[in-house]
Each structure stands twice: as structure tokens, then as C-alpha cells.
């Protein structure tokens with residue numbers, strides 16, 4: 001090939017590479033975060049914070065209450081709102097004492113902190129964990145497990161184990177059956193299997209009291225493109241109805257007002273819009289709306305939870321061993337111009353403000369000083385704050401000592417991240 005053609009191909013390649021370079025995504029903090037940055041520069045005390053925006057939380061709670069109306073009572077999902085201060089606040093605001101629980105120590109904590117509550121397990125626990133609950137419940141706590149706590153039973157074996165536990169404890173135990181309405185996460189797979197369990201209960205002396213059913217339908221929020229969501233909903237609702245019909249035939253065991261629980265943050269709106277077999281829904285995460293819940297199904301709700309961390313160092317975005325390639329790399333991708341080191345890191349969260357920050361895949365992550373990269377346009381300085389949107393609230397609170405409460409541009413208090421505020 002002639003030299004001239006080679007040169008033109010090379011020049012064309014360079015031009016095409018240049019034309020394809022990433023745009024500069026950097027922007028200063030938007031007004032909401034600019035105000036929060038100023039506030040935390042004054043009052044943030046310089047360590048990473050988990051911030052709840054109470055005004056936004058209130059709006060989410062009001063929207064949820066409006067959507068549910070009086071038809072679908074709410075059960076708060078405790079694992080997604082896992083601190084007593086927040087649960088107390090929401091229980092009061094939303095007028096509910098129903099909680100869904102997933103972890104034995106948390107059952108004990110809720111029983112103490114909410115002596116009038118109604119607790120339903122969201123997953124089946126080993127009977128050894130259930131036994132620990134009774135052993136750890138103080139005498140005279142005011143909480144009456146036989147009336148206020150419902151264990152979840154997902155199989156015939158577990159049913160027998162809980163029957164044995166009730167005998168050993170010499171007290172009645174309330175149970176609900178986990179049913180598989182399409183999520184494929186276990187539970188009774190068919191109405192016939194459930195009928196077999198109820199037949200065993202009818203024929204065996206026991207101290208178990210049936211309260212109802214729990215059928216979780218998270219899969220409906222993730223229907224693939226070729227599946228019609230409303231149709232999929234109708235099918236899982238029909239499966240739920242079949243379980244109800246099967247259980248109701250055992251009139252001596254099945255209560256007149258059974259508990260029919262289901263749904264979650266991503267699916268409760270389907271139950272408000274379409275014919276549902278449920279008489280209550282379990283919702284937690286939607287109230288804080290972490291980023292895993294950015295779904296068209298939750299369009300009316302706003303993110304109300306942030307991780308805020310101060311910038312320790314603002315440096316040119318150098319990388320070790322690549323000094324000579326650096327100028328070209330930074331010219332090609334302006335989002336590599338600066339490196340910002342945060343106080344702490346490796347949180348399950350995405351940087352959201354200032355816009356245009358990202359983790360540096362070439363450098364790696366750090367729980368001690370997280371490195372973010374961005375362009376000069378972010379305008380960040382040492383001691384400014386960066387805001388990250390957590391992916392989920394579950395499991396997050398234990399990474400922080402407290403939840404800092406923000407309302408209309410002011411810090412108005414805190415809740416202990418574990419237990420009582």
C-alpha cells in the first residue's frame with residue numbers, strides 16, 4: 001500500500017477516535033446538593049454521613065398512603081428500614097403497627113420496641129432461631145408472641161419442626177404459609193401441597209394456629225420484554241387465589257379473616273391498579289428509594305437517602321506507571337482530569353453529585369480513601385462534600401453509626417443506626 005494511503009488511514013483513525021471521545025460530564029453541584037454541601041461544610045463534623053431527607057421521606061410516605069388507600073393496609077419491611085428511629089417515625093406517620101421481619105435478633109428488638117406490633121416473618125427461619133427468640137424475650141415485655149408474631153412455614157418438614165417447637169414451648173404458635181406464586185424462591189409449590197400440609201395439621205394434635213398466606217411476587221417487576229406485565233400479574237394472582245381456595249376448604253383451621261400478604265416496593269402499585277387477592281402489602285425500600293428502586297413503577301417517589309463524604313484530596317488525575325500516556329488520556333477523556341479522594345468508601349452506592357464523577361476502574365476501589373475521577377467542571381475542592389446514592393437500604397445502616405436527619409435545608413437531629421435513637 002502506498003505511504004500516502006497509509007497516512008490518510010492513520011489520520012482518519014485518529015480523527016474518528018477523537019470524534020468518539022467521551023463528552024465532558026462534569027458539572028458543579030445542582031442547587032439541592034450545593035445547599036447540602038454548604039450545610040455539611042459548616043455542620044457535617046467532617047466524617048462520612050448517611051443522610052435521610054425527612055421532607056422527601058414524608059412526601060414518599062404520603063404518596064404511598066394515598067396509593068394504598070384504605071383497601072390495602074401496609075406492613076413495613078423492617079430489614080429495609082432497619083433502625084428503630086426510622087421505624088417509629090414511619091409507623092406513626094403511616095398509622096401501622098404491622099412489620100415484616102427477617103432476622104431473629106431483629107424480631108426480639110421489635111418485640112421490645114413495639115410491644116403492640118404485629119410481626120410477620122418474611123422468610124422461614126430454622127426452628128433453632130425461633131427457639132432463640134423465645135429464650136431471649138424478657139418476662140413481662142408486654143409482647144404476646146402467641147397473638148402478635150407469625151412464623152413462616154415453607155414446607156411440610158418445617159411445619160413439623162414448628163409443631164414440635166410449640167409443644168416444647170408449651171404455647172400456641174401462629175403460622176402463615178409461604179406460597180410460590182411464580183418467584184421460584186420456594187414455599188408451597190401447589191395448592192395440593194398446601195392441602196396436604198393442612199391435612200397433616202388437621203389429623204395431628206398440635207398447638208399451631210394458621211393465620212394465612214404470604215406470596216411474594218418480586219419477579220413481576222422484572223418481566224422480560226416478551227411478557228405482558230398485567231398478564232403475568234393476573235396469572236400470579238390466580239395462583240394465589242387457588243391457594244386461598246384450597247386452604248379455605250379446611251374451615252376448622254382457616255381463620256375467618258385470614259392474613260393474605262404479598263407484594264414489595266417494586267410491585268405494590270400493581271396491586272393498587274389491578275384485581276388483587278391480597279389484604280395487605282409489605283413495603284420498605286420504596287420509602288427511601290435507593291437506586292435499585294429507580295423503576296417506572298415508582299415514578300411518583302423520590303430518593304430520600306444519601307451517603308455524604310468529604311473530599312480529602314483534590315489532585316490531577318494521575319495514574320501510577322502511566323505518566324507518559326497521561327496527558328493524552330486526559331485530553332481524550334476529560335472525565336479523567338481530576339482525582340478526588342473521599343473519606344471512606346466502597347459503599348454500595350453510585351456518586352450522584354457533583355455530576356460526572358465515577359469510580360476509577362483503572363485505579364480500583366478503596367474502603368479507606370475512595371478515589372473518584374471527574375473533570376475540572378465539577379469544581380470540587382478539598383473539604384467539599386460528595387453525595388452518593390445508595391443502591392439499597394438493606395444492610396447499609398450498619399455501616400454507619402447514625403442517620404443524620406435533614407429537613408428543608410437544616411440538620412434537625414439523628415437516629416442511632418442500630419436500635420433506639
Ligand SMILES: Cc1ncc(COP(=O)(O)O)c(C=O)c1O
Pocket residue numbers: 077080100122123216262263264265266282283284285286
Ligand atoms: C417476603 C418479602 N416481602 C416484601 C419484600 C419487600 O421489601 P422492600 O419493599 O424493601 O423491597 C421483600 C424483600 O426482600 C420480601 O422478601
